[in-house]
Amino acid sequence: MQNYDLANGSLRELNATLHAQNHNTNQTVWEIENPKGAHAIACGLDAPIEVTVKGSTGYYSAGMNQQATVNITGSAGPGVAENMMSGKVVIDGDASQYAGATGHGGLLVIKGNASSRCGISMKGINIVVHGSIGHMSAFMGQSGNLVVCGDAGDALGDSCYEARLFVRGSVKSLGADCEQKEMRTEHLEILKALLAESESDAKPEEFKRYGSARNLYNFNIDNAY
């Protein structure tokens, strides 16, 4: 295992070292100590490595991740795993705003709660939140799956496109053009796989599905607010 102590190093050196890893690296497991809320830790990774951040992080940890698995043992600041393309990011604690924003792929697991705008503008990412999420989550969500084992705040799925939203608990309110949808077999299969991969003991049958009513897809003055 490779170890990097941010108390004795720099963010630039850390990220440059991680960016230097490629498919052929034999340094596949990394542990980062003393993150102390630093921003942009382990962002832009593009190699099949596993990075564990021992503590809590600031903004944009694991941003634009590709291939790598990033574990954060504490909580994550705003924009964790934003625009993730592939790989996996797991947060043991809570996540602040914009978790998984605009993500194109990969799996983001938040074992605590996520704040507002979780999955905003998501474009294919899968997000599983063991706890609850805040308001305006999945705003303009385009594709991918957002799984919430707890409750969802106000305006879930506002102006969303084809993102699938699964909530086990209550939804405080649905956003514009978001509606409850039929839960079909294929959706239960998606849920089953994601819950298993994110180590949640929730049952697919306990969830309701939400998505776009598709009334805003084309201009119609009667849809103006």
Place this chain on the structure above:
Amino acid sequence: MNKYDRGIPHTTPRQSATFNQDVNSDIRRAAATGIYDIRGGGAKRKLPTFDDLLFLGASISRYPLEGYREKCDTNVTIGGLNAKNPIHLDIPITIAGMSFGALSGPAKEALGRGASEAGTSTTTGDGGMTQEERGHSSKLVYQYLPSRYGMNPNDLRKADAIEIVVGQGAKPGGGGMLLGQKISDRVAQMRNLPKGIDQRSACRHPDWTGPDDLEIKILELREITGWQVPIYVKVAGARPYYDTTLAIKAGADAIVLDGMQGGTAATQDVFIEHVGQPTLAIVRPAVKALQDLGMHRKVQLILSGGIRSGADVAKAMALGADAVAIGSAALIALGDNDPKWEAEYNKLGTTAGAYDDWHEGQDPAGITTQDPELMKRFDPIEGGRRLRNYLKVMTLEAQTIARACGKNHLHNLEPEDLVALTMEAAAMAQVPLAGTDWWPGKSGTF
């Protein structure tokens, strides 16, 4: 017998200045459809412009340079403050961001070809980076937009600079719009959207709010790209002093400032005509912000919005800009609104020069469309050649003026070289009203 038949003099039928023909047609259109007018382009209303400024040229107290022989440099370096690889341009005229989607692939290719041949940069737009554009652009600026359509770290790392788009002169505070006619299979795939929907881009970034967040976002982008390339911040000309100040504070290497004559692919006409400020009005406050922070010429200012000629370039630079960007003018150089398509413009209910329904995807010139048949009308090699020629002429014109003012580099032009023809222009540009040594507010502050 009515009064006219009785020979009583009558007044000439008089059109209302308030309810003129344009206004009346807007009212009739609104009454018939129940939806606001959407169009492309920038503000069409009459505004104070660079045409309201004149250069003084040399005289007994100023020494000119020989117009054809003496050196007058035009190069500019953008982003040297933080980037390991700043952008070096031969000319200070760049191509503004325009999306694939709004424009066809061949049109993007032509912009890349023309810009590269002229020694300058071109810029992506909403929707991501296309191979046509990257492949034909020696220097490509990658726009990082609120929608993040097509955004991925691989393309980000292929860019020669990154431009974080906060606002656009045609619609400060508004997001993009691409209507269903132009959401082809390829556009839909790049943007990860259903084909044929009327797509509206977000008006604000999804993962940051305010200048403190922006500073951290810039840090993230620098980390992901290894601090190799410059990071620009593009703002609409709404509050240029404060927006420039905040962008500098956030760590921008360059500011792109876009006035309300700057075009858009599509938005509401009321937005284009009634929100924002004229390009002439925004440059001096932005330059003052740079000067107040000791960053003028360190953080570059790229001005856009209605730049058409070498005279506009020279005037923008005399007022303190480091470079300009052109969008609408570049499209006209490619062949947009060319009178040779007049019959087809007429079929669309318009005329060459006035066509602005770019969002409908029926562009007779084959530039602002995704229709394969219309796209065939546009030759990207010829388009690139035309753009190169146009950029060359603009540069020669700007050099002509600079030499006449005794300047051996376009950057040496200064406000002292200018006078204004109108009170408004004098106030906005803060140069003397012609024939005086005064401008409104001269002794005051912004």
